[in-house]
Amino acid sequence: MRYGLVLIIALVVLSGCTGGGPGASPASTPTDRQPTATATATATTTATTTPYPNSTAAFPDGPKSRPALPGEITAETAGEYAITHEYRYSYNRLWDGPETEVGMSEASCGVQSTTREASGYLVTVRCTAYVNEPAPGNTTRTQHADLPPWTVRYYLDENSVVREEVE
DSSP: OHHHHHHHHHHHHHHTTTTOSTTOOGGGSGGGOOOOHHHHHHHHHHHTSOSSTTOBOOOOOSSSOOOOOOSSOOHHHHHHHHHHHHHHHHHHHHOOSTTOEEEOOGGGEEEEEEEEOSSSEEEEEEEEEEEEEEETTEEEEEEEEEEEEEEEEEEEETTEEEEEEOO
């Protein structure tokens, strides 16, 4: 019973601290406050920044080289670049030396979507491939592996190439 009385007294005393008590003026309630110009300027500045400033996707070692970024990035050139990059990237990851046959070409990949972003393009690419290589311990036999299709997303702008595996 004593704790209940202390709790009631504490609530009555604290209700004046929040501005919601009986003597509070309507102008001091939080819902009537106007946003400041500084908050608006910060939100505008944040929305226009590049999502991936000066980032470059890692590229595995192998017989294929990293493609050069196109001179002008458009929806079409971004899609072409993403296909070429993914083909060469995946070929190098699958390649295990001269005895490995990687069944993949740029035609093995296709653009699923291209979206314009604030300062670049977001391109989704889907690819397929297979690998033939000598069976372990027996050089006259070949083991074959069909890889399941995979999807990757690229973000491209004049300073950035970001690769993200989707599935």
